[in-house]
Amino acid sequence: MFNTASSPTSSSSRASTGSPATVGDVISVMEAAYPPYLAESWDAVGLVCGDPTENVKHVAFALDCTDAVAERAIAENADMLIVHHPLLMRGVTTVAADTPKGRIVHRLIRHGVALFSAHTNADSARPGVNDCLAELLGVTPGEPLRPIEEALDKWGVTVPASDANSLKDAVFHAGAGTVGDYTEAAFEFDVTGQFRPTAAADPHIGSAGELERVEEIRVEFVAQRRVREKVRGALLKAHPYEEPAYDVVETHSGTADVGIGRVGELDTPMTLREFAERVSERLPHTVWGVRAAGDPESMIRRVAVSSGAGDSFLDKVAGMDVDCFVTSDLRHHPVDEHVRAGGCAVIDTAHWASEFPWCGQAADVVRRGMEERGHTVTTTVLDIQTDPWTIHSQGKN
Template identity: 35%
Template sequence: MKIKDITSYLESIAPLSYQESYDNSGLIVGNSNDVVNKILISLDCTEDVVQEAIDKGCDLIISHHPIVFKGLKRFNNANYVERTVIKAIKNNIALYAIHTNLDNVLGGVSSKIAKKLALSNQAILSPKSGLMKKLVVYVPRANVEEVRKALFEAGAGAIGDYDECSYNTAGYGTFRPLDGASPAIGEVGKQERVEETKIEVVFPAYLERNIIVSMLSTHPYEEVAYNLVTLDNSLKNVGSGVIGNLSQPMEGVDFLAYLKDKLQLNVIRHTALLDKPIQRVAVCGGAGGFLLNDAKRSGADIFITGDYKYHEFFDAENQIVIADIGHFESEQFTQELLLDIIKKKFANFAVLITETDTNPIKYYC
């Protein structure tokens, strides 16, 4: 199997276009056409993880966090990032990261936390907008079914739990082929009037190239009249954080004990418990403090995330409980998630979860 067989599948679930602007998800080291025989999954990519890959005969490391966030100007072993990259290159080990794009899908990192906590009715806490486009194309009546079918097969027309969605308007188009044209309909120098259908379909922006290629390959015209519009509509399954419900309300202290047990935590930093039970729970893997207001608006009783600073805890304002469980701890089950995703598609392929502890934070209890 080639690296691109694995990465293309992962990106069909968590498209690279869903990552945040500061991120660096994707293939960081390696050639997508290289053959891969064994994969090592890790939350972080470190020198020790690369060594583990060498020892176990793995030629691809899939990590959640990218080893390279910013551009590197030198490779001279000056820091752990450079040393890790150099070691991977020397040993022909490819490095791939699936970071905020996996954070930003329902069924991703935050959903894994929610599943561990047995939350029902999961939904994205802060849906993203601007990720959908609309195609409008004018097609001769005789070719409408063929073009529409090609658009659907390329991924257009999917809205929530529905697919093959389109809006079609009958009309007519006019055009006059000029010298040098090879019209499918009409004659050079003569204005033509053709019965046409205007087809409108929406699609995820990352599918644009496939959609356009499919449309052009089936449309009969030499010059196709179409336009693209970016939509402000939010995608309900794409965005940050997850909100869900416990099957039964729990007292605050009981829920903290439940949280500690289910997520295998050493410690929980939290604001004062409120004088009401906890049932509606908001979660965000990693550093999710930016979602606090979304958690409040969603009616959450508690917001679980990592990397909270001292003064940020005051923002709870006795409206919600903030629980900081740690960055690594909130994302540690991402390794299981990636294993399950890959094994579902490539059942007989060798995929291992790292045995290296990459958490840089230690606790003295």
């Protein structure tokens, strides 16, 4: 039985009255909770179809955008459908209405339903898909199984003293200068610059052909690498010179608290047999069910989870202090070799079952976010099972 208290299979709620929300408002809330920069490089997250300026009164949530899900969203009079798995990701060259994916896109557009996906960015975010899975199974969602390194740039720029404050304001507004719990962080010191403008130059200071020496300030700050071009644009716009002098050095601040998977303690130590039964009871029911590899009587105290397909982490968990790894879409040979090499126990769930509980979390994120902005919105988690497997036969004894 699926634990509806932790993540409802079908729920609907209305926020307090206020100004109409737009697709763009909902996107803003989703991207604040599940930042796009956390997505894997191969992923395709964000708005698939729809107009960001269109009003939204009703947002529906599902794991996949199948024909049945699209039809239900339309029937529920949803203005926006948010899913986990991107509809258009692999080898898409057409959305013609006579193709499976194109049929869905055309149907949604004709009925004014915007489509948005949050995939691996929602997997890595905190709280995200993996936190939801861990908590549902009674596992404290601790450190990520694969943390994302926090990539930083160290910037340095020289600027006339009279323009230093306005330049700092500009780059800080673009996202620079944040270090831990501190913002607008920078170093600065006095320097002397020199230059000789050519006849073609239009200098802010000095005259063509004349050597100019200027008392300036060098400002140094850090910024996340993902906002490099935004910071560069702000710097160039705010700097008074035609050709400002600046440098960027790549660095990093170690690993972040976000990333794929979670590792934590099980609330009550139990055998693998008991834990597999708990996983089966707490996740949504599927024909695929739940299967486990390892000694059924081994004790499980510390668990790693990775929602969706996670066999690429088998080598990693083999070298970790964990008693069990819970994931989906596992294959015969990798699991067999992992167990025979002395690796931890493994529990394999249906892909859909390990990720669907997130839909309830995402609905709560949008509902709260819209309330904070004074908007009126209804959220509904669609109770359509999109797991593709329909028959499971163990055969005769």
